[in-house]
Amino acid sequence: MNYDSDNSDNYNISLLWNIPISKLFSAESNLSFDNNGVSQFSNGISSNDLVKDRSVYASISADNNYSDNRTDNSKYFSSDVNVQVNRDAFSANGYGYIDSNGEKNMNLGFSSSQVITGNGVKATSKRSNAYIYVSSENNVRNGDNLSSQGLLVLDKNDKYNRNMTLYNDSNLIPVDLYSDYDATINVESVDLYNSGGKRISGYAQPGTVLEVKPKLRRIVTFIAGFKDIFDQSLRDIQCKGDGCLTVSNITDGVYKVSVLEGENFTLNDNQYRCILPSISQSGLMNFGENYCLPNLSTSENMFITFNNKKRIMTYVGSYSKKIEKSVLNEKISMMDSKDVDIRKVNVANNILVYVLSDDAASITAKTKRVIKDLQQYANRDIQISKDYALQAYSRAE
Structure with missing residues (x-):
């Protein structure tokens, strides 16, 4: 409810009702009074959430109206549509209005800037005379889109300036002219491993593009306990292979192991090779207690x-x-x-x-x-010497 008045005893009162009628649409009624009685009345439906995309805003409304301020027909039908799109490469907007009295209105807008980088020409919706360009080589193997590719921490003139989350393989960040910048890529918080570019520094002047190229792989971390065939806890577990990152002893015989997704690795304790459970046997990233066995064939x-x-x-x-x-x-x-x-x-x-x-x-x-x-009764030997490779959010294969 709104109430407006002035010193000449003129007043205006507006009442608005909004009732949701579905997940997308709501019903609205608007009633306005002034000194002369009802000045405006409308009934309609509207939606402000037509598109499930964080970069797109779309709304639509349709109303039956009465207004005593119009010189033509005081009773009329109207509808309007509003769309705003904010992508990394461009921004666009559009607005359209039409009513039963013949009034029409339409506006369209589009904006995009082209930037020459080491990977060719890139488009951006952020206009600037200088940029930092983060071009990631994404080697995540499980097919899922990454919710985040890390954090860009930006210093300007030797002071902290800002940080921003990187969502895409290609990111253009506008910066101010005539300033020194130092940009660092941080991926530790999102379980990624960066074997490429981690930092870029430089002075921004017209046409500057400071480029850094991370190479990203997903990190898979699991907890497991290890013992020998005499049920003694093992204290010297080591990881071998291209997938190995870190092995940390948590407590007696229990380890936290981090490996690169999809890369081969083995776990060993001197002359013993450790066995990890199969997919169907293990809980999510907790492999329980496991044996490390001597690498012997039958009769050896x-x-x-x-x-x-x-x-x-x-x-x-x-x-x-x-x-x-x-x-x-x-x-x-x-x-x-x-x-x-x-x-x-x-x-x-x-x-x-x-x-x-x-x-x-x-x-x-x-x-x-x-x-x-x-x-003569023995089964085929268990593959003690085989390598393992893990996918994120799955188990040993």
Whole structure:
């Protein structure tokens, strides 16, 4: 409600009702009074949210009107449309009005500037005589559009000036003439890795384009615990491969690992290779507790140190849980337990069996026969030596 009055006792009162009738449209009524009674009345529908795009504003309205201020027909129908577009390359606007008395009005506007850069001519809606140009090489592999490509932090004449979020591969930022600028690209807050340009400095004069070229890859970070086949926490996990970024020990045997999306990597602890769970077995970026295993094929052996004693470890094979119940446990009970130690490890729904002995000669003929017999029931060996590659928001593959 609005009320206007002056010293000559003239007044004007306006009442406005607005009622939403759908997600897009609302109904409006407007009633105005003055000294002579009703001066204006209108009923109509309108919408201010026709386009779901943050760079586009579009509105439309249609009204039945009465106005005693018009010299022609005081009762008339009117409609108007207003559109404003603000893209990186251009800005445009349009307005149109028409009513049943024959009145028409239309306005159109368009603005764009062309800037010569190292990558050719680029268009921008921001008019200036000097620019900073951020041209990103986007190597994100999972097909998703990035919500942000980092933050540009801008210093002007050795003082902080402003920062802005970068949303596109190509960004033209207008700057003032005759000033020194220092621009830094910060991608740490958006889980990206920049192997390209990170900073540009220069003096802005007419025609200046200061260009920086980041090379962006997404970072995938996960938490995992690691232990050996004796269930001892491992304290020296290392990452090898093109995908490796950082490995941080959080607590005893638990690590935070960051790798490049889509690039191969392996995790190791000296002579052990670590196994990560499959996609269907792991929660989102938390891989739980995992084994690191000796890289052995069936019947192969290696020297290890356990409980401060050097021993020989022989890999017998990998077995399904069905074989474990029907054959494996019975066969193991037939070994000479005084001569060897048996270790069973559950990995990826398979039972891996290892035999530990002081030396090869200490394994009796009976135990050797049992081992040989067991090997005919063994599954195909788990791929202990395989590389891993991760996609963002997924699991190991």
